[in-house]
Structure formats: structure tokens, C-alpha cells
Amino acid sequence: MGDHQAKAALYDALAEAAKALANGRRAELVDVLAQGERSVDELAAEIEQTVANTSQHLQRLLKAGLVTSRRDGTRIHYSLSSPLVGTLWRTMRQAAELHVAELDRLASDYLGDRTKLNTVTRDQLRTRLRQGDVVVLDVRPEQEFAAGHIRGAISIPPQDLKSRLGEIPDGADVVAYCRGPYCVYADDAVRLLTRRGVNAARLEDGFPEWAAERLPVSGAGS
Amino acid sequence: MGDHQAKAALYDALAEAAKALANGRRAELVDVLAQGERSVDELAAEIEQTVANTSQHLQRLLKAGLVTSRRDGTRIHYSLSSPLVGTLWRTMRQAAELHVAELDRLASDYLGDRTKLNTVTRDQLRTRLRQGDVVVLDVRPEQEFAAGHIRGAISIPPQDLKSRLGEIPDGADVVAYCRGPYCVYADDAVRLLTRRGVNAARLEDGFPEWAAERLPVSGAGS
DNA sequence: GTGTTATTCAAGGCATCTCTTGAACAATCG
DNA sequence: CGATTGTTCAAGAGATGCCTTGAATAACAC
Numbered sequence: 346m347g348d349h350q351a352k353a354a355l356y357d358a359l360a361e362a363a364k365a366l367a368n369g370r371r372a373e374l375v376d377v378l379a380q381g382e383r384s385v386d387e388l389a390a391e392i393e394q395t396v397a398n399t400s401q402h403l404q405r406l407l408k409a410g411l412v413t414s415r416r417d418g419t420r421i422h423y424s425l426s427s428p429l430v431g432t433l434w435r436t437m438r439q440a441a442e443l444h445v446a447e448l449d450r451l452a453s454d455y456l457g458d459r460t461k462l463n464t465v466t467r468d469q470l471r472t473r474l475r476q477g478d479v480v481v482l483d484v485r486p487e488q489e490f491a492a493g494h495i496r497g498a499i500s501i502p503p504q505d506l507k508s509r510l511g512e513i514p515d516g517a518d519v520v521a522y523c524r525g526p527y528c529v530y531a532d533d534a535v536r537l538l539t540r541r542g543v544n545a546a547r548l549e550d551g552f553p554e555w556a557a558e559r560l561p562v563s564g565a566g567s
Numbered sequence: 568m569g570d571h572q573a574k575a576a577l578y579d580a581l582a583e584a585a586k587a588l589a590n591g592r593r594a595e596l597v598d599v600l601a602q603g604e605r606s607v608d609e610l611a612a613e614i615e616q617t618v619a620n621t622s623q624h625l626q627r628l629l630k631a632g633l634v635t636s637r638r639d640g641t642r643i644h645y646s647l648s649s650p651l652v653g654t655l656w657r658t659m660r661q662a663a664e665l666h667v668a669e670l671d672r673l674a675s676d677y678l679g680d681r682t683k684l685n686t687v688t689r690d691q692l693r694t695r696l697r698q699g700d701v702v703v704l705d706v707r708p709e710q711e712f713a714a715g716h717i718r719g720a721i722s723i724p725p726q727d728l729k730s731r732l733g734e735i736p737d738g739a740d741v742v743a744y745c746r747g748p749y750c751v752y753a754d755d756a757v758r759l760l761t762r763r764g765v766n767a768a769r770l771e772d773g774f775p776e777w778a779a780e781r782l783p784v785s786g787a788g789s
Numbered sequence: 790g791t792g793t794t795a796t797t798c799a800a801g802g803c804a805t806c807t808c809t810t811g812a813a814c815a816a817t818c819g
Numbered sequence: 820c821g822a823t824t825g826t827t828c829a830a831g832a833g834a835t836g837c838c839t840t841g842a843a844t845a846a847c848a849c
Contacts, residue, residue, distance in 0.1 A: 348751075349615055351677035355749060356598075357591035358673045362663040367589035368837080369579035376578075385796060393571055398838055400797055405836095410666030419795050419846050426666060433662045440655045441584040444632030444648060451580045455573035527577060529570075590807080607826060620808055622827055627806095641816045641825050 365409035366437060370394060371402050374423075378412060379431045379553045380485065380524055381492030381565075382424035431553055438526075452527065462535055463546035470495075470520055470548055471560060480517040484530040485552070493564035495522065495555055503530040506537060518544045525551035587631035588659060592616060593624050596645075600634060601653045601775045602707065602746055603714030603787075604646035653775055660748075674749065684757055685768035692717075692742055692770055693782060702739040706752040707774070715786035717744065717777055725752040728759060740766045747773035 366372060373392040377383060383391070389399035403423055406412045411433075413426045425431055441448055453459070465473075473479040474497060481498040483490050490500035501509050503523075513519060519538055523530035531547040538545035548555070556562050588594060595614040599605060605613070611621035625645055628634040633655075635648045647653055663670055675681070687695075695701040696719060703720040705712050712722035723731050725745075735741060741760055745752035753769040760767035770777070778784050 348677065351673070352595075353591055353615075355670075355673045355677045356594045358667055358670050359660055359663045359749075360589055360591045360594045361667050362659050363585045363588035363590075363594070364836095366585035367582055368585075369575055369582045370837090372578045372582045372585070373574075386794095393575075395839075396796070397798090397840080400795095401837085404797080410668060411662070416846085419793095421796065429658075429662055429665055433658050436651075436655050436658045437584050438581055440633070440651050441581045443651055445580055445583050446632060448577075448580050451573070451577045455570065455577045527581075592807090608824095617809075618826070619810080619828090622825095623807085626827080638816090641823095643826065 361409050362411070362433070365406050365411050366434065368402070368405075370398075371406060372434070372437075374399075374402060374406065375411070375425070375430065375434045376525060376527075378423060378425050379434060380489040382415070382422045384420045384422050388423065428557075431557065435554065435557065456527065456529060456532060459532065462532060464549050465520055465546050466549050467555060467558060467560065473518075473520070474561070478518065480514060480519045482513070482519050482521040482534060483552070484521050484523045484534045485528075489524070489552075491564060493556060493562055494552060496561035496563045498522075498563075501534075503533065506534055510538075510541065513538075513543065518546075520546050520548055522548035522555070523551050525553060583631050584633070584655070587628050587633050588656065590624070590627075592620075593628060594656070594659075596621075596624060596628065597633070597647070597652065597656045598747060598749075600645060600647050601656060602711040604637070604644045606642045606644050610645065650779075654779065657776065657779065678749065678751060678754060681754065684754060686771050687742055687768045688771050689777060689780060689782065695740075695742070696783075700740065702736060702741045704735070704741050704743040704756060705774070706743050706745045706756045707750075711746075711774075713786060715778060715784055716774060718783035718785045720744075720785075723756075725755065728756055732760075732763065735760075735765065740768075742768050742770055744770035744777070745773055747775060 366375065370392050374388055377388060377391045385400055385403065386396055388403070389396045392399060394402075403412065403414070406423075407414060411426060411430045412423050415422045415424070470479070470481070474481065481495050483494045483498040483500045484503055484506065485500075486502050487500060490498075490502075494500065499512065501512065519535075521531040521534040521538070526549065528551055531551075535545045535547045552562075588597065592614050596610055599610060599613045607622055607625065608618055610625070611618045614621060616624075625634065625636070628645075629636060633648060633652045634645050637644045637646070692701070692703070696703065703717050705716045705720040705722045706725055706728065707722075708724050709722060712720075712724075716722065721734065723734065741757075743753040743756040743760070748771070750773055753773075757767045757769045774784075
């Protein structure tokens with residue numbers, strides 16, 4: 346025994362939470378699960394991995410207590426076990442943004458050049474929502490919109506955008522958002538809308554960040 | 568190329584911040600560094616590891632950008648590179664407390680039975696500080712007290728406590744604190760004081776948590 | 790019951806992590 | 820200058836992590 350080993354074991358256990366997030370694929374999983382619960386094969390498709398591998402990563406998250414699972418017939422649905430897990434993920438992401446060298450380059454490798462993209466902050470959007478002079482566009486799969494969205498937003502999933510542009514009122518100012526700062530759907534939407542002559546901007550990050558600040562939301566459980 | 572790999576690389580980079588914390592010894596290092604800067608051999612003593620191994624862990628934290636180093640003569644001092652790192656560590660600890668099974672058992676293995684220990688919350692202490700009817704006792708090394716402490720606290724380092732009990736005013740109510748929720752110094756102090764008939768309690772956690780809530784502090788940089 | 794679908798389990802190969810040891814380096818002291 | 824002190828580097832052994840593959844479960848449909 347001895348305090349030495351007891352202390353080491355305690356901090357080892359505290360580090361388990363970090364180990365659970367210490368993998369790119371599991372980070373992607375948590376990022377998707379922050380939008381709501383998902384089945385294993387949906388998650389596997391999102392992170393572009395085999396189902397077996399995705400299942401193993403989910404077991405790891407489960408063992409660390411960061412997610413819970415629920416059986417529904419033949420499917421098993423995973424979800425974050427508490428809002429604190431979302432907070433942990435966002436804090437970790439912030440820390441990486443601030444401190445991990447190379448992150449800027451990797452982000453622009455994936456997201457492309459964002460310098461020409463108009464963006465608005467949460468505060469700006471909140472003000473404009475109160476004034477009512479803006480159309481908020483949720484560019485996520487319908488399921489995620491249903492699980493919760495910015496109050497007053499309209500939903501057009503990414504793959505439907507081209508064919509459903511008519512639903513956007515003529516002459517409206519549009520603010521698009523999706524899952525978070527590293528989600529491309531809103532970027533694509535803003536680029537498309539801009540090309541069509543619509544005045545469009547993207548929200549600086551996504552729905553989870555909006556909800557975490559207790560700004561107005563609608564959907565399941567509200 | 569392809570988005571597939573770019574996305575994976577981006578999330579791998581985000582996970583780097585978690586990997587840096589995904590080790591018990593590095594968690595201990597961050598926990599100590601949250602009290603202020605330290606040299607390599609001081610840190611090695613704190614985490615009970617060889618200097619070489621401690622140095623390697625510090626390199627890892629440095630590479631992830633979570634700490635910075637400063638040379639002073641023959642010594643090199645490390646410190647957290649921003650308050651966000653402290654926040655990340657506290658959030659991770661909270662997540663582990665809430666979700667990692669076995670943590671309670673490991674904590675009591677190290678800390679002993681806390682059920683008989685009086686504790687006060689930050690809010691309670693704040694109120695009593697305003698009323699002025701409490702003596703706040705900082706049970707950390709002098710260096711850490713000097714780097715910052717709860718405003719109005721008196722400093723008695725852990726190893727001096729027995730010999731300096733006389734400095735505590737007769738009949739006072741004492742609230743002791745140290746580095747954080749898993750630091751034993753305040754526990755030991757409260758137990759010692761209670762045995763001597765002093766009315767003593769420990770603050771629920773430590774100085775970094777107090778400072779993070781922007782409660783009144785004194786010391787370097789204030 | 791059989792067949793189908795969704796998920797997990799088990800085993801293996803390769804990479805990374807962790808700690809040890811002993812040497813190398815860098816700044817100071819005499 | 821050489822000696823000392825504090826820190827880092829380099830190499831290696833053993834453990835753990837990650838992804839692949841193929842088989843095993845579990846619930847459902849017929």
C-alpha cells in the first residue's frame with residue numbers, strides 16, 4: 346500500500362477521462378453524439394470506419410462512462426451520458442485551438458479557405474433574432490434538427506439544399522449553422538447561397554455551443 | 568488527399584490536447600503547475616518520479632502547448648501556458664468524478680475517510696469572510712501561497728503546522744484549504760486542529776477553483 | 790424453426806507509450 | 820580551466836493502443 350501508490354492510482358483514474366478522448370476517432374464520435382443519440386452503424390458511417398472498429402471505440406467511451414447505450418430492437422443507440430461531457434469536449438477543443446501548433450493548417454486543409462466566408466457571432470445572431478430580420482438555416486440531418494435546434498430556425502439537410510433553395514424567402518439575410526466550428530455543412534451552404542446572390546453568413550460555431558450558453562432553443566425536451 | 572484524411576488529421580490534432588493529459592503522471596504535473604511555476608526537480612519530487620522521466624513528461628506537455636518553460640540560470644521553470652489549461656484540467660477532473668467508476672474508492676484509498684471531516688463550500692466561505700468571523704488557513708508550501716492565495720488567508724506550510732499552531736487565534740473558527748479536492752494537506756490540518764479542540768473545516772476544493780470563480784485573491788499579479 | 794440484420798467478441802500485427810539506464814549538454818562555481 | 824548541478828537526450832524492454840479479419844450473439848421477420 347502506501348500513499349505513493351494510492352495517489353498514483355487516483356490520478357491514473359482521473360486521467361481515464363482524458364484517455365477516452367485521446368483519439369481522433371473517439372473525438373469525432375463525441376462531436377457527433379453532441380448532436381443527439383445515434384446507432385452504431387450511423388456512427389460508423391459518420392467517422393468513416395468499420396462497424397467493428399467503431400463498436401470498439403464506443404466500448405472504450407462506455408467504459409470511461411462518457412456515453413451510455415440503449416437497446417431498441419436490433420439497434421443500439423449511444424448518447425453522451427451528461428451535458429458535462431459536451432462541455433469537456435468543447436473545452437478540450439478550445440485548448441487545442443489555442444495551444445496545438447499546426448491546428449490552423451490542418452483546419453484549413455479540411456475546411457478550405459474561410460477568409461471569404463462571412464461569419465456572425467452568437468451575440469450578433471441573438472440580437473438579430475430579436476429584431477426578427479434574419480432567416481436562420483439549420484444545415485444538419487433532419488434527425489439532429491428534431492433533437493434540438495436554434496429557436497426559429499428552418500431545417501434543410503445538407504444533401505437537400507440545392508433542390509430546396511426555393512424555401513428561403515426572397516431577399517432574406519440568411520445565417521447558416523450546423524454541428525460546430527469544424528462542420529462543413531454550413532460553409533457549403535453559405536458558399537452556395539452566396540453564389541446564388543443571397544446575403545448569407547455562417548454562425549461562428551454550431552448548435553451545441555448555442556445550447557450550452559442557454560440561448561433560445563426548440564425541439565425535443567424543451 | 569481527400570476530405571476523408573483531412574478530417575481525420577484535424578480530429579487527430581484536436582485529440583492531441585487530450586493525449587497530453589491522458590496519463591496519471593502528467594495529470595499530477597498539471598495539478599501542481601496550477602499552483603504556480605516549478606522547476607523540473609521540484610516537479611519530479613512532487614510526482615515521485617525520476618528527473619529523467621519527469622522531464623520527458625514535461626516535453627510531452629510542452630509539445631502539446633499546454634505548458635511553457637523559462638530558463639533561470641541552471642534551472643528550468645515550467646508553468647501552464649494559459650488559464651484555459653487549468654480550466655481544462657478541472658473540467659476533466661469533474662467529468663472523471665461524475666463518470667469514472669471506481670473513482671470514489673480510489674479517492675478514499677488515498678485520502679482516507681472524509682465523512683467525519685467538516686467541509687464548507689466556496690459560497691459559504693465567501694459569506695463568512697465578509698462577516699469576518701473566520702480564520703482562513705492556507706496549508707500549501709510558502710512558494711504557492713506567495714504566488715496567490717485567498718484574500719485574508721494566513722499561511723502555514725504542511726510540515727510547519729504542528730510547531731506553529733500558536734499562530735492561530737484562540738477560539739477562532741478555522742477553514743483550511745490547499746491545492747484542490749485531492750490534496751491531503753487541508754485534511755491533515757483539519758484533523759490535527761480538531762484533535763486540539765479547534766473548530767475547523769476544510770474548503771470543498773482548493774485555491775485554483777477559488778481563483779477560477781474570480782473570488783477575492785491576493786498575491787503575485789493582483 | 791431458418792434467415793436476416795445490427796452489434797459485439799476474439800485474435801493478431803504493427804505502432805505508440807512508459808519507464809529505466811547511462812550518457813550528453815548547459816550554466817554556474819571555485 | 821575542471822568540477823558540480825540541473826536538465827535533456829538516446830536506446831531498449833514491456834505494456835498498451837489501434838485497426839483488420841472472421842466468427843459469435845442478439846433481436847427480429849417469416
